[in-house]
C-alpha cells in the first residue's frame with residue numbers, strides 16, 4: 001500500500017517485519033493489534049502509532065535494531081507518525097503548520113496574553129490597582145470582574161472543545177469509525193487511567209539506556225491527575241458560584257482550594273519529572289522536529305501549576321496582580337493551544353485504546 | 369585480576385547461564401564475548417522459546433510435558449542418534465530450569481500467535497531472545513560478573529587435561545589471560561563458510577547463515593587441536609529452507625517460509641524433486657534445508673496460487689507474483705514451457721476430494737506422479753500465482769567437543785578434562801546426532817551452561 005508520508009511508509013515496512021516475527025507480542029497493545037492485519041492504511045498506522053506508549057521495550061528487545069541492516073526502530077518511527085498525526089487531523093486545516101512551530105507560537109502567545117492581562121488590569125482600574133488588589137475584599141475580581149473572566153475563558157474553552165472535537169472526529173473516521181460498545185470504553189478508560197502499556201510489558205520502561213528504570217509513568221500520573229484535579233477545582237468553583245451563590249475567594253480549606261492545591265502540586269512535580277526524563281532520553285526513541293511542541297506542552301503545564309500555587313500562597317501580598325496576570329495568561333494560552341499541540345495525545349490515545357479494546361473483543365469472540 | 373577463577377568464552381545463553389551459576393557460587397568470573405555489545409549473544413538473540421519438561425500446566429504452558437515424553441520426542445527427531453544417558457540427564461535437569469531461568473530475570477509469555485502447536489511443550493520468552501539475553505546480562509552484571517566485548521578467545525594453553533590460559537584477540541591487540549577454569553560457550557562454526565565447505569563442498573557457498581556472523585568456531589578448532597575430543601562431523605547441522613533474498617548472515621526468524629505444504633517446490637529445471645506432503649510441522653520444516661542443498665545451485669522455488677496467500681505466517685519479503693504460470697516462470701528465469709508442464713502434470717494428478725486441513729495429514733494426495741505429493745495436494749489454478757525463492761538456511765552446526773554428564777570436556781584419551789567445560793552449540797552434537805526439536809538449542813545451553821558454571825566453580829574451591 002502506498003502512503004502519504006515517509007514516516008508512514010517506514011511504519012508500514014516495520015509492520016511487515018514485525019508481523020513476520022511477533023517476538024514482541026507480549027509487550028504491549030501494538031503488536032497484537034498489528035497481527036490482526038496484513039496490510040495497513042494510513043488510518044491504521046495512525047491508530048497503531050497512537051496505541052504505542054513509547055515505552056522503549058521493543059527497541060531494546062529487538063534483534064534487528066540499528067546497526068542491524070533491517071534497521072527496526074518501532075518506538076522512534078511510531079513517535080514520528082504519531083506527532084505528524086496530531087497535525088494531520090487538526091482543525092481548521094490552516095492551523096496545521098502550528099504543530100511544527102508550536103514552541104515559538106506558545107512563547108509568543110504566552111507573552112502576549114500575559115502582557116494584555118497586565119495592560120488590561122492597569123487600563124480598566126484605578127492607577128496602582130495592579131499592586132493593591134490583595135487589599136480589596138473582592139481580591140482578583142477587583143482586577144477582572146467575574147463576568148468578564150467567564151466570558152473570556154468560556155469563549156476560549158468552547159473554541160478549544162470544538163477544535164479538539166473536530167480533530168478527534170477526523171482521527172476516528174480515518175481509523176474506520178469502529179463500532180465500539182460501552183465495555184470497550186470501560187476497558188479503554190482503565191487502560192488509560194493506569195497507563196497500562198507504559199510498563200515495558202511488566203519490567204518497566206526504558207529512557208536513557210537499556211536499563212528498565214524509567215519513572216515516566218509516575219511523573220505522568222502526577223501530571224495527569226494533577227490536571228484532572230485542577231479541572232475539578234474549577235468545575236466545583238463553578239457549581240459553588242452558580243448553584244449555591246458562594247463566591248470566590250475561597251479559604252484554603254474549601255473544596256475548590258484543596259483540589260486546586262493538590263492539582264497544582266501534581267502539575268509541578270509531574271512536569272518537572274517529565275522534563276528531566278526527557279533531557280536524558282535516548283534520541284532514537286523520539287520524533288524529529290517536534291521538540292518545541294513536546295517541551296512547550298510540559299512547560300505550559302508547569303507554569304500553569306506553579307503560578308496557580310503561587311497565587312494561593314502569595315495571594316495576600318502585592319504580587320497578587322502580576323501573578324494573576326501570569327496565571328490567567330498561562331491558562332488562556334494553554335486553552336488556545338490545546339487543539340494544536342501535544343495535548344491531543346490524551347484524546348487520540350484514548351480513542352486508540354477504545355478501538356483496540358473493540359478489535360480484540362471481536363477477534364477473540366468465538367466464531368459462529 | 370591476575371588469575372580469574374572462571375573464564376567464560378562466549379556471550380549467549382550458555383555462557384551467561386554458566387557465568388551466573390559460577391558467580392553465585394562465589395567465584396570471580398570473566399566473560400569474553402567476541403561480538404561488539406549490540407551483537408552480543410550470537411544466536412541467542414534470535415530465539416523465542418525453550419523446551420523444558422514439566423508435570424503440570426502453568427500460566428504460560430498449556431499442559432504437562434513429562435521427561436519421558438520429551439525423551440521420546442528427542443529419540444524420534446534424532447532417529448536414536450543421541451547419547452541417551454546424557455540426554456536423559458539433560459531432560460531431568462530441564463525441569464528445574466523453568467524456575468531457575470526465571471529467577472535470573474527471564475520472563476515467559478503464552479505461545480506466540482502462529483505457533484500454537486508449541487504451546488504445551490515450549491516456554492516462550494516475553495520480548496523474544498534478546499529480551500531474555502538482556503535479563504541475563506543485567507543479572508550477571510548485578511552479581512559482579514565482568515564482561516568484555518570484542519574479545520575473542522583464539523588459543524588455549526592446555527597442560528595434559530588442564531587448562532592454564534587463553535590467548536585473546538582484542539581491539540588493542542592479542543593478550544594472554546590466565547584462569548583456574550574454562551567454560552567454552554562460543555557457539556557453533558556455521559559462520560565459517562570455509563569450514564562448512566569441508567563437509568558440504570562448494571555447495572556451502574550458496575548457504576545462508578540465519579544467525580550471528582560471529583560464530584566461526586575459532587575456539588572449537590583450538591580446543592580440538594589441543595587435545596579435546598571432537599563430536600560430530602562438518603555436515604551435521606540444523607538447516608531449513610529460507611527466503612533466498614535473505615542477507616547472507618543474521619536474517620533471523622523473519623526470513624523463514626513455512627508454506628511448502630500449500631503448493632509445490634521446483635528446482636532450477638522447473639521440476640519437482642520431493643514429496644511436499646510428507647509430514648507435518650516441525651519435521652517438514654526441518655528437512656527442506658537439506659533437500660534444497662542437494663538441488664543444482666542450491667536454489668528452489670515454492671509455488672502456490674491465490675487462495676493460499678494468507679494461510680501461513682507472513683515473512684519479510686513479498687512473494688513474486690504473476691498472472692499466469694508462464695509469466696511467473698519468466699520472472700523466476702525458469703523455462704516457461706517446463707514450468708507449465710510441471711504444474712499441469714501436477715494438477716492432473718491431484719486426487720484430492722477431502723477437506724483441506726494443513727494442520728494434520730489430510731489425505732489429499734496425487735496419483736501417478738514422481739514424486740507424489742502425499743497430503744495437502746490441491747490444484748494450482750487460481751491466478752495470481754506466487755513463488756518464493758528458497759535456499760538452505762543454516763541455523764547452527766553440531767560438530768563440537770565431547771562432554772560428560774558434568775559438562776566437562778572429554779580429552780582424546782577418553783579422560784575427562786580437569787577444569788574445562790563446554791555448553792551450548794559448541795557441544796550440541798552430544799545431544800543431537802541429527803535432527804532437531806524446536807526449543808532444544810536453548811535447553812542444551814541453559815542446562816549444560818548452569819552445570820558448567822557450577823562445575824567450574826567447584827573445581828576452583
Ligand SMILES: Cc1cc2nc3c(=O)[nH]c(=O)nc-3n(C[C@H](O)[C@H](O)[C@H](O)COP(=O)(O)OP(=O)(O)OC[C@H]3O[C@@H](n4cnc5c(N)ncnc54)[C@H](O)[C@@H]3O)c2cc1C
Pocket residue numbers: 377378379380381382383400401402403407408409410411412413414415416417418419519520521522553554555556578579580582583584585586587620621762763764791792793794806807808809810811813
Ligand atoms: C533464527 C534462529 C532462531 C532460533 N530460535 C530458537 C528457539 O526459538 N529456541 C531454541 O531453543 N533455539 C533456537 N535457535 C537456536 C539457538 O539460537 C541456539 O541453539 C542457542 O542460542 C545457542 O546458544 P549458545 O550460547 O551456545 O550460542 P550463541 O548464543 O550463538 O552464543 C555464542 C557466542 O559466542 C561468541 N563467540 C564465538 N566465538 C567466540 C570466541 N572464539 N571467543 C569468544 N566469544 C566467541 C559469539 O559472538 C556469540 O555471542 C535459533 C537459532 C536461530 C539462528
Ligand code: HEM
Pocket residue numbers: 052053054191192195198220223224227274275278294295297298301345346347349350
Ligand atoms: C487518555 C489519557 C492519556 C493517556 C493514555 C496518556 C498517555 C501518555 C503517554 C503514553 C505519554 C508518553 C509518550 C509520549 O510522549 O507521547 C504521554 C506523554 C505526556 N502526557 Fe499524557 N496521556 C493522557 C492524558 C494526558 C493529560 C490529560 C495530560 C495533561 C494535561 C498529559 C500530559 C502529558 C505530558 C506532559 C506528556 C509529555 C511527556 C514527554 O514529552 O516526555 N497526558 N502521555
Ligand code: SF4
Pocket residue numbers: 017018019021022023024025031058059061062063064072074496
Ligand atoms: S520490534 Fe523487532 S523483535 Fe519486536 S516484533 Fe518487531 S521485528 Fe520482532
Ligand code: SF4
Pocket residue numbers: 024027028029030031051052053054055056057058059074075197200
Ligand atoms: S515502544 Fe513500547 S508501547 Fe511502543 S510499540 Fe514498543 S513495546 Fe509497544
